[in-house]
Amino acid sequence: MPTIHDVxxxxxxxxxxxxxxxxxxxxxxxKSRKKVLEAARQMNFHLNTVASALKxxxxxxxxxxxxxxxxxxxxxxxxxxxxxxxxxxxxxSKFNLLLNNIEGTLDPENEKMKFxxxxxxxxxLLMAPLVENESAFDFLNGLxxxxxxxxxxxxxxxxxxxxxxxxxxxHLAVDHLTNLGHRKIAYVGGELxxxxxxxxxxxxxxxxxxxxxxxxxxxxxxxxxxxxxxGEESMKKFLKLPSGQRPTAVxxxxxxxxxxxxxxxxxxxxRVPQDISIVGFDDYETSNLTxxxxxxxxxxxxxxxxxxxxxxxxxxxxxxxxxxxxxDPELIVRGSTAAPWFMxx
Amino acid sequence: MPTIHDVxxxxxxxxxxxxxxxxxxxxxxxKSRKKVLEAARQMNFHLNTVASALKxxxxxxxxxxxxxxxxxxxxxxxxxxxxxxxxxxxxxSKFNLLLNNIEGTLDPENEKMKFxxxxxxxxxLLMAPLVENESAFDFLNGLxxxxxxxxxxxxxxxxxxxxxxxxxxxHLAVDHLTNLGHRKIAYVGGELxxxxxxxxxxxxxxxxxxxxxxxxxxxxxxxxxxxxxxGEESMKKFLKLPSGQRPTAVxxxxxxxxxxxxxxxxxxxxRVPQDISIVGFDDYETSNLTxxxxxxxxxxxxxxxxxxxxxxxxxxxxxxxxxxxxxDPELIVRGSTAAPWFMxx
DNA sequence: CTGAAAGCGCTTACAG
DNA sequence: CTGAAAGCGCTTACAG
Numbered sequence: 001m002p003t004i005h006d007v008x009x010x011x012x013x014x015x016x017x018x019x020x021x022x023x024x025x026x027x028x029x030x031k032s033r034k035k036v037l038e039a040a041r042q043m044n045f046h047l048n049t050v051a052s053a054l055k056x057x058x059x060x061x062x063x064x065x066x067x068x069x070x071x072x073x074x075x076x077x078x079x080x081x082x083x084x085x086x087x088x089x090x091x092x093s094k095f096n097l098l099l100n101n102i103e104g105t106l107d108p109e110n111e112k113m114k115f116x117x118x119x120x121x122x123x124x125l126l127m128a129p130l131v132e133n134e135s136a137f138d139f140l141n142g143l144x145x146x147x148x149x150x151x152x153x154x155x156x157x158x159x160x161x162x163x164x165x166x167x168x169x170x171h172l173a174v175d176h177l178t179n180l181g182h183r184k185i186a187y188v189g190g191e192l193x194x195x196x197x198x199x200x201x202x203x204x205x206x207x208x209x210x211x212x213x214x215x216x217x218x219x220x221x222x223x224x225x226x227x228x229x230x231g232e233e234s235m236k237k238f239l240k241l242p243s244g245q246r247p248t249a250v251x252x253x254x255x256x257x258x259x260x261x262x263x264x265x266x267x268x269x270x271r272v273p274q275d276i277s278i279v280g281f282d283d284y285e286t287s288n289l290t291x292x293x294x295x296x297x298x299x300x301x302x303x304x305x306x307x308x309x310x311x312x313x314x315x316x317x318x319x320x321x322x323x324x325x326x327x328d329p330e331l332i333v334r335g336s337t338a339a340p341w342f343m344x345x
Numbered sequence: 346m347p348t349i350h351d352v353x354x355x356x357x358x359x360x361x362x363x364x365x366x367x368x369x370x371x372x373x374x375x376k377s378r379k380k381v382l383e384a385a386r387q388m389n390f391h392l393n394t395v396a397s398a399l400k401x402x403x404x405x406x407x408x409x410x411x412x413x414x415x416x417x418x419x420x421x422x423x424x425x426x427x428x429x430x431x432x433x434x435x436x437x438s439k440f441n442l443l444l445n446n447i448e449g450t451l452d453p454e455n456e457k458m459k460f461x462x463x464x465x466x467x468x469x470l471l472m473a474p475l476v477e478n479e480s481a482f483d484f485l486n487g488l489x490x491x492x493x494x495x496x497x498x499x500x501x502x503x504x505x506x507x508x509x510x511x512x513x514x515x516h517l518a519v520d521h522l523t524n525l526g527h528r529k530i531a532y533v534g535g536e537l538x539x540x541x542x543x544x545x546x547x548x549x550x551x552x553x554x555x556x557x558x559x560x561x562x563x564x565x566x567x568x569x570x571x572x573x574x575x576g577e578e579s580m581k582k583f584l585k586l587p588s589g590q591r592p593t594a595v596x597x598x599x600x601x602x603x604x605x606x607x608x609x610x611x612x613x614x615x616r617v618p619q620d621i622s623i624v625g626f627d628d629y630e631t632s633n634l635t636x637x638x639x640x641x642x643x644x645x646x647x648x649x650x651x652x653x654x655x656x657x658x659x660x661x662x663x664x665x666x667x668x669x670x671x672x673d674p675e676l677i678v679r680g681s682t683a684a685p686w687f688m689x690x
Numbered sequence: 691c692t693g694a695a696a697g698c699g700c701t702t703a704c705a706g
Numbered sequence: 707c708t709g710a711a712a713g714c715g716c717t718t719a720c721a722g
Contacts, residue, residue: 003698003699004701015700016702016708016711018701019701021703026701026707026708027707032708046459047462047465050399050698051698052700052714053700054395055699055713056714057701079429080425080429083425083428085444091446096463097431097443098406100442103436117391120395251705269399286631289634348714359692360715360716361691361693361718362693363693364717365717365718366714373691374691374692377692392715393716395715396698398713399695399717401716401718402698464699607712
């Protein structure tokens, strides 16, 4: 590979002039400029980014660290959609994107963790939907580069984050049900200790009940995991309650949970929404294809990915205080919700 | 940030010894080793990867260049699934993944193309489903690093590629239909000039017809684009043919095309599969949810992504001849295919 | 096993 | 506008 030296020789100038032309920094006569560009073209020369990064101390990349301990895996739809938003926004930025997934326990000595110390990282996007122990990320603070959590709201305020406003999302879902006339509204949610989303959606559910003057019934709450099986099991339990206590509506904290709830309802011979209403959370593509199509709270994953990159860029430039940004959810009303059966009598 | 120098001072050794300990190259006494490791730990020191890459001339990353000129966009399911496979396999490798999307025309002077000249790239994975002009990629050969096409079969044999065996996939689909007794089998495909997949699936279709002793009917072939609208339009045209010439089965070269064919069939009041059989290609998740569920040829995108990384690693290590690798498709028989109506009379 | 030295390919104040 | 020089933070033959 030719170096800047070779180009300088061919162009008949000093290598510092070549550098000035190619980086666009500093002033160069038009004549030298042309000679250098022509020589570079002839040799098919391109600056060695490693060398120039070392000398100039400029950072060229942003890291995306995704961490799947406890979490299903990166085939999840929401991850892919968010990633697509990130990639597209990165393409528009001046940065490259350096990717790394961690599966298994977070260990700062982990080979793969060294990725975080990559010296060309201007900042890190951190995707860790379930966090067992937040302090495991403490070492990231020692890097002295901005770290932005995505789709997770860390308790430690020193971290920046961008997340859906999950409480507002829960309000949209539950208010929709109370407005339809429901009073017995069950809740099926996720892991309260690991997932900030599970915490926020549950809190939002409780707040909306309170606002509507409905007392919480612990029998109608099932916090467990964000997957279909948990939805199905929970619904089966609800259906075993005495008829006066049984829910007329279920708020499922994810679409995958809602699919399980729907299945259990169908299996029990219930009609949706005539006998029971179901609201999900996420708005996956498949939620438009269920029978009936699912009423749900949309998370704009693609946009969240885009905004995350923009926010990280701001953090890189400003080096200021941590930023906490919420994205608005949207209620998508489809066929799985209606007024409760007793109102149609 | 501390440098190797600072660690050397604290440990009371020369910086070359620090380097030997931290890179694991060369022999060091156990005593020095401990001192160095302790000093590094104390200072929270990590090697500057940029500097060590420059000096050692070792490559640390693999690039994924995706190129969307002419192509829909990277939100496509197949891209996301393939990407997930790539990411997971990269995680298992010693490389980092450097990502870049190009939208718009391919121009070697394009700011974003400089990504390809990144000096820490050991190789490049190239994802360009539609290629207007293959020679636009010629400059990649000048990089002297392995380039591996994914899901596209370049005509230039100097390029390595990994792709589904699309002809075999078409055979699976069409043989399934001829085995059921169909003779009038329509084909709806993609852009023959831009897409190697479109070319291969079309050829496979023709080969299977020939094998079954069926003469090609140009009226039953509609090469256009890989999307739903094209499927719908093509089906409408087929249904306008005189009844004796009308197809009893349609092979759609992608699932999205099949969705359009299905819609047009339903809109015309046809029952699937009683009145007409439909086979797709891809096996997207949603193809299990159509009415009826779609018989289709599965592309194992995730596995293709994984294998692409493995193949690129081999190419990086061996620096040998280009490699051409095919992945096997699988026929997934669901409810959209059956024996033709006239056999049930 | 260890130190001293050269140098990877650039950038950038400095002087003129 | 341009050249000469220093040096970014490492690695690695070389000599002892």
